Amino acid sequence: MERIKIGLIGFGRMGEKYLSQLRASGKWEVAYICDVSPGAQAYAREICPGTCITGDEDVVFNDPEVRVVGLFTLADSRYRQIRKAVEKGKHILAEKPIADTLEHEKELVDLVESSSLLSAVNLYLRNSWYHNCIKDFISSGEIGDLAIIRICHMTPGLAPGEGHEFEGPSFHDCGMHYVDLARWYAGSDFRTWHAQGMRMWSYKDPWWLQCHGTFENGVVFDITQGFVYGQLAKDQTHNSYVDIIGTKGIARMTHDFRTAVVGLHGVNVTERIEKPHGGKNIDRLCDIFADSLASGVRSDALPAFRNSMEASMYAWKFLEDAKSHDLPAIGSEKELEAIRFRRSRMKDGYGLLHKR
Numbered sequence: 001m002e003r004i005k006i007g008l009i010g011f012g013r014m015g016e017k018y019l020s021q022l023r024a025s026g027k028w029e030v031a032y033i034c035d036v037s038p039g040a041q042a043y044a045r046e047i048c049p050g051t052c053i054t055g056d057e058d059v060v061f062n063d064p065e066v067r068v069v070g071l072f073t074l075a076d077s078r079y080r081q082i083r084k085a086v087e088k089g090k091h092i093l094a095e096k097p098i099a100d101t102l103e104h105e106k107e108l109v110d111l112v113e114s115s116s117l118l119s120a121v122n123l124y125l126r127n128s129w130y131h132n133c134i135k136d137f138i139s140s141g142e143i144g145d146l147a148i149i150r151i152c153h154m155t156p157g158l159a160p161g162e163g164h165e166f167e168g169p170s171f172h173d174c175g176m177h178y179v180d181l182a183r184w185y186a187g188s189d190f191r192t193w194h195a196q197g198m199r200m201w202s203y204k205d206p207w208w209l210q211c212h213g214t215f216e217n218g219v220v221f222d223i224t225q226g227f228v229y230g231q232l233a234k235d236q237t238h239n240s241y242v243d244i245i246g247t248k249g250i251a252r253m254t255h256d257f258r259t260a261v262v263g264l265h266g267v268n269v270t271e272r273i274e275k276p277h278g279g280k281n282i283d284r285l286c287d288i289f290a291d292s293l294a295s296g297v298r299s300d301a302l303p304a305f306r307n308s309m310e311a312s313m314y315a316w317k318f319l320e321d322a323k324s325h326d327l328p329a330i331g332s333e334k335e336l337e338a339i340r341f342r343r344s345r346m347k348d349g350y351g352l353l354h355k356r
């Protein structure tokens with residue numbers, strides 16, 4: 001199979017992850033790496049000597065041999081870049097959120113859905129082995145009727161003011177994955193919700209949020225997300241799980257970012273499955289994308305722009321709801337400064353952005 005020429009735009013933390021997966025796959029040829037930062041360009045030249053490195057995205061868009069663009073900058077440039085990609089007839093592999101405002105996201109969904117180009121967004125949990133394993137277990141009837149979806153993801157991750165400012169507060173930036181996941185499990189749309197936030201370190205926006213409510217099909221959910229989990233602890237840790245409760249059995253998952261453990265407790269089957277976590281599953285996303293391009297048939301496993309827009313929309317709704325209730329502030333700007341200072345010197349930590 002002829003390798004697919006792709007140009008990567010945005011070579012930060014995620015851009016580099018894509019590069020390594022695309023290079024490891026035999027299906028892709030990375031023709032360009034584009035980043036506006038001279039530091040990122042220098043780094044790209046060092047690790048990717050055969051590839052054309054540029055700061056001008058039009059060089060990538062104007063090359064007729066580039067079939068796919070990978071859009072991995074921050075959300076503020078994605079609206080313009082996606083429109084340009086469609087205009088130039090490029091297939092699109094994008095990071096989430098697909099734009100920096102909901103109006104732009106909706107416009108882009110209409111744009112890609114009315115074009116014949118292939119597009120996908122990295123809602124990576126949809127491609128994880130552990131969530132697919134649990135979903136299959138639910139479908140098999142082992143837990144009876146699905147009733148309660150409980151999701152929690154708390155890490156000492158990106159602190160307020162550290163980066164990703166166009167992606168919104170942590171419940172939007174990261175939390176939209178879990179909003180999407182809850183909908184994916186429920187197979188239904190949100191009906192009611194109530195959200196409680198905490199303005200940790202007295203930051204203007206909540207950096208921890210819990211939302212619970214119902215789906216149209218009667219399933220109930222709670223989602224807890226925050227980058228507030230022991231930021232100044234000597235030894236950092238996190239707490240991430242899903243807990244799926246049916247009328248007869250349960251299925252659950254937890255991970256330490258290296259290994260994921262699924263526990264299945266059904267009416268006939270009890271099983272504990274432990275396998276490598278799989279990170280952001282970018283290898284799988286790129287693989288499915290390449291196969292869809294080759295066959296001309298879009299795989300159902302490819303997360304769509306519409307999925308991302310809807311997850312983003314509900315994440316914003318839940319944040320708005322939290323702001324309409326009592327929204328306490330605890331902690332000080334001094335603590336936040338200490339956190340940013342610590343993270344700026346960490347070599348290995350949760351969600352560290354690349355400093356080049």
Ligand SMILES: NC(=O)c1ccc[n+]([C@@H]2O[C@H](COP(=O)([O-])OP(=O)(O)OC[C@H]3O[C@@H](n4cnc5c(N)ncnc54)[C@H](O)[C@@H]3O)[C@@H](O)[C@H]2O)c1
Pocket residue numbers: 009010011012013014015034035036037040057072073074075077095096097122123124163164167173280353354
């Ligand atoms: N799917 C996921 O799980 C996941 C995880 C982390 C980040 N993300 C998303 O990926 C995106 C990138 O995040 P990151 O952590 O890599 O950020 P980052 O800050 O490390 O990287 C962004 C890069 O884009 C470059 N850039 C900015 N504007 C540009 C432009 N107009 N043209 C070319 N380059 C430009 C910057 O110089 C930087 O190198 C974000 O939108 C974020 O929401 C997704």
